Amino acid sequence: MEKKTTTVNLTEEEFVHPGNRACSGCGLSIVYRMGLKALGKNTILVVPPSCLTVLQGLYPVASSKLPVVNVTFASTGAAATGVRGAMKALKKTDVNVVAWAGDGGTSDIGIQALSGACERGEDIIYICYDNEAYMNTGVQRSGTTPQGVLTTTTPIKGKLQKKKDVPSIIAAHGIGYVATASAAFPLDFYDKVKKATTLPGPKYIHVHTPCPPGWSFESRYTIKIGKLAVQTGLFDLYEIENGQFRLTGASEKLIGQKRKPVTDYFATQGRFKSLDKELVAGVQEQIDAKWANY
Template structure:
């Protein structure tokens, strides 16, 4: 279970200096985000929900001229039902398998109405993206549909009680993998989508919301299919205390397990914290595993295997 001492101590950061530097360099900071809110205060997400962080920030980046397309998921619950929905933007709730196709239809409707400049944004969970919705998403990418697709990856089917999905990492305990954890490795969805040759694929983390904001903002300036995959900690599903969402999310990135990057017109580049980590010492992956109850059945051999995979991947980045 959770044990705060698992986190290594880092030197204290001078927040005022960092903020000043970022403002001088014209980077995105919390001070220059719009004050307009598109998610009402008070909604049905659990406390500490990573999705609720990126949803609030992502909608700020998208702005009012946006239509959302959402399949069944925790996001449907977070949004709630009309007339008490928490989102102040039009949202179409669609069937689980159809998100990519439904977004295609909304884009077609906007074209027919000559409202070409609307952001049509599919926003789906990992189960709705990696497993049941992948056919519709793949079709939309292959056809070159003019949509933004955001997948929030909490690494299981959370809304229905934590069942394993294609993106659940190997060894994770879920209600459908309750003894040894999931046997298979995590499906690399951004790589699958990138293999369609679309113009923009990015990864992000709820623990680095401004990096996510910049990527969503950039996606709104591009056209064609754009895909953003966001690592999204979930306190009840991952079994950690809800106050540690950002720390757990940051550990996934800092240990080199989940990388922040963009693939723009086929060109791969690390971004943000991952870019800063190249050539630097990283905390062992076991620090991340120890921060959550869902990894408690991992044995030493599996931890060594994952560490070796991460080291090999980063040796490639360092080259």
């Protein structure tokens, strides 16, 4: 059995400074801090335009203590490939090359470069923090915005299309490691990032990341809302390692247990206020069918 990280044995070393430019209650600030703890000092980050570029700030007042390469929206996977190639040329085989992008820069604008890197088998880690819209530029809908969600580009009835399942798309490439995680369960995320540093080839981690201003909730409820997404079975924590799927952490504990209704999750956020009863019932049916298979 794999040893799980706890608050007792979690490393105390920090790779972000105490201050940053994130919004109050930002789920990404939790994910970023924990992810860098797992990655360690021998890491180079590749980041496209996103909330993370705002959180990190600009030299010489950046919040990150690690080297960061800021790249264009569409090029993250390709740029990370180039950084890995440079490390190989310098014979620095112990450096983690980590692409870290939002859902818009992953599921939409950057998916071709990510797909290419996976198909080629590049030895990189790709982390997508999914706050389910283009938050940095004003809350426009993205491919991973759930159906019915109000955004500035879907302002009346919400988004008409269903959320894009990016982890499944990446898993279809046949890479060795795909995982999901949540900002509300940071130790589960830490362990998955730590594992990714030990594996060869492409590794992809998709992190559900609550956003107070974009999702319209009070900043003190970030963890509560993130946990509800998992407790209702709407967002699942899992790993696909060498083709083998398994639920992890809080999701694994839900097997055979009664889940909270998805309405508990929807009621916490203003972005869902336009949902009609038929759509909510349909989402609940989809969750129930999924968990019946589990």
